[in-house]
Amino acid sequence: MSVFRSPNLSEIGIKGKVVYETRNCLIIERGDRRSLIAKSGRLFLFRVDDGSSVLVLGDRLIGRPEERVKKA
Numbered sequence: 001m002s003v004f005r006s007p008n009l010s011e012i013g014i015k016g017k018v019v020y021e022t023r024n025c026l027i028i029e030r031g032d033r034r035s036l037i038a039k040s041g042r043l044f045l046f047r048v049d050d051g052s053s054v055l056v057l058g059d060r061l062i063g064r065p066e067e068r069v070k071k072a
Contacts, residue, residue, distance in 0.1 A: 005043035023064050
């Protein structure tokens with residue numbers, strides 16, 4: 001996962017593995033560091049197991065994961 005677009009320019013290009021998710025944030029593990037990235041206003045690039053990439057608007061991820069599943 002990487003931050004493709006963000007209002008906070010210092011977040012653009014942050015890459016890592018999503019290790020935890022809150023209602024409004026993603027926790028990204030980057031080596032021995034963890035970064036808290038807000039979902040709102042960001043565009044994330046996720047790499048899928050088959051090697052393809054998917055752009056996801058962070059605003060579409062807002063909410064607890066178990067609540068998003070119910071909406072689908």
